[in-house]
Amino acid sequence: xxxxxxxxxxxxxxxxxxxxxxxxxxxxxxxxxxxxxxxxxxxxxxxxxxxxxxxxxxxxxxxxxxxxxxxxxxxxxxxxxxxxxxxxxxxxxxxxxxxxxxxxxxxxxxxxxxxxxxxxxxxxxxxxxxxxxxxxxxxxxxxxxxxxxxxxxxxxxxxxxxxxxxxxxxxxxxxxxx
Numbered sequence: 001x002x003x004x005x006x007x008x009x010x011x012x013x014x015x016x017x018x019x020x021x022x023x024x025x026x027x028x029x030x031x032x033x034x035x036x037x038x039x040x041x042x043x044x045x046x047x048x049x050x051x052x053x054x055x056x057x058x059x060x061x062x063x064x065x066x067x068x069x070x071x072x073x074x075x076x077x078x079x080x081x082x083x084x085x086x087x088x089x090x091x092x093x094x095x096x097x098x099x100x101x102x103x104x105x106x107x108x109x110x111x112x113x114x115x116x117x118x119x120x121x122x123x124x125x126x127x128x129x130x131x132x133x134x135x136x137x138x139x140x141x142x143x144x145x146x147x148x149x150x151x152x153x154x155x156x157x158x159x160x161x162x163x164x165x166x167x168x169x170x171x172x173x174x175x176x177x178x
Contacts, residue, residue, distance in 0.1 A: 008176045009042060011042050011044055012044050012045055021044050021047045024044060024051045025044060028040050028050065031058050032062045033058075038086055038090065039053070039173055040054060040057075043172070056165060060158070061075075064158040064161075064162065065154055065158055066124070068094070068098035068099075069095070069121070071098075072091055072095035073095055073125060074166070075087065075091045075094075075162070076091050076095050077108055078128055078132070078166040078170060079091060079170060080109060080111070081128070081129065082167065082170035082174060085173075086178045087166065088109070092105050103115070104121070123150040123151055124151070126143055127144075127156075127159060131160075132163075147159070
């Protein structure tokens, strides 16, 4: 549904959900998120997309091998690189609650190089930041090797998937002015 005030697509009206939209809405509501907001609400315009994105997002956010602290660090780094304000404000408190030093979060917000005391945090940040900000939008061999050494293969694969998924989230939020 178009929002006449914003001239951008809005989430569908729950009172006018199709049966499939209602079904997917209930799946999202029952997920660890417990609410249907942001990109998930918008994706309900295409319930099959919302359903698939919910399944992937649930795995990447809640079930990956990185754990909450590193996942949230990757998410806020991605949000900042995309200037996705909704995502930043939703995940910054979660990152701090998960154990990320608030000074690290503030440095990321201010586009300063964070001072890390943890090798895993530094590897996650450097990999994600370089993937988005390097001229060719890819990490150097040195960053790749260091991240692989620190995280291992499985966690590196999940890091790449996580920042890719949250790029999808960020583009959705920015495209629809959320």
